Amino acid sequence: MKTKMDFPSINERKPEGVKEDGSPYKVLVVDDSMFVTKQISQILTSEGFEVVATASDGLQGLERYKELYPDIDVVTMDITMPKMDGVTSLEKIIEFDKEAKVIMISALGKQDLVKKALLIGAKNYIVKPLDRVKVLERIIQSIK
């Protein structure tokens, strides 16, 4: 299309959510809030990541991870959720795949649980409210 040639692209930067081979990093979002799931998905999708699945509790998150494995690159994991909390779900995911890259999403005031999650093997954590810069920075750090 001619228009594309007329305007120089100012956006030559490769999106951070895309691997060297051009395929997107695949993400599983585990959160019981529809709002947070949507927020994380929008931020990641806008940077080239692909949200391949979502889960609304820790148990479902664990099941999805096992189904997707090894075709999954990173997990965002809420802490307070019904059925199985995020820290237990993390523990079981790490038992299943010790290389799993899981990033905890926490409300303020959950330092003890965040600390526990990091000791178990979470790669990083993000404290809510979430913003684009914070989410991308923490997730990119954990996959690079």
Add this chain to the structure above:
Amino acid sequence: MRVEYINPFVEAAFNVLKEVLNTEVKRGELYLKSTSQPVMGVAALVGLAGNVEGRVLFDMSFDTALAVASDMNGEKLEKLDDLAKATITELANMITAQAVTKLHELGFTFDLTPPAIFTGENMEVTDSEVEALIVPMVLPQGKIEINVAVRERL
């Protein structure tokens, strides 16, 4: 009711609203209610139980709730559907988490219930054994009242 219980909620509401809505927030005058009081149309309620007990209500009109949820989602929401309600719930969660962190530092220990959202016309709330302190927060989207009724466990 002691004012020190409400201040952390007001500060947290101020900070969180400013951050998630990226807007000016004005704090209105604090007032006290010891009788039944009307609820504006959408209310998120969080219960507290521990060495202090009671409840916190984030109260707003239907239009304000929709405007706030729309801005938090970055898109115009037409009705107060599951997503809009989940958004208001998350707002209540974030404010409460920040306030509770402060209250825990002050030595109050208690657990919280997950927020419940009430919607409807002509609702009232009655706290027969504890008076409520209310601080209105004024935003371009409308008014949100932080309504706290908490006491020390007897």
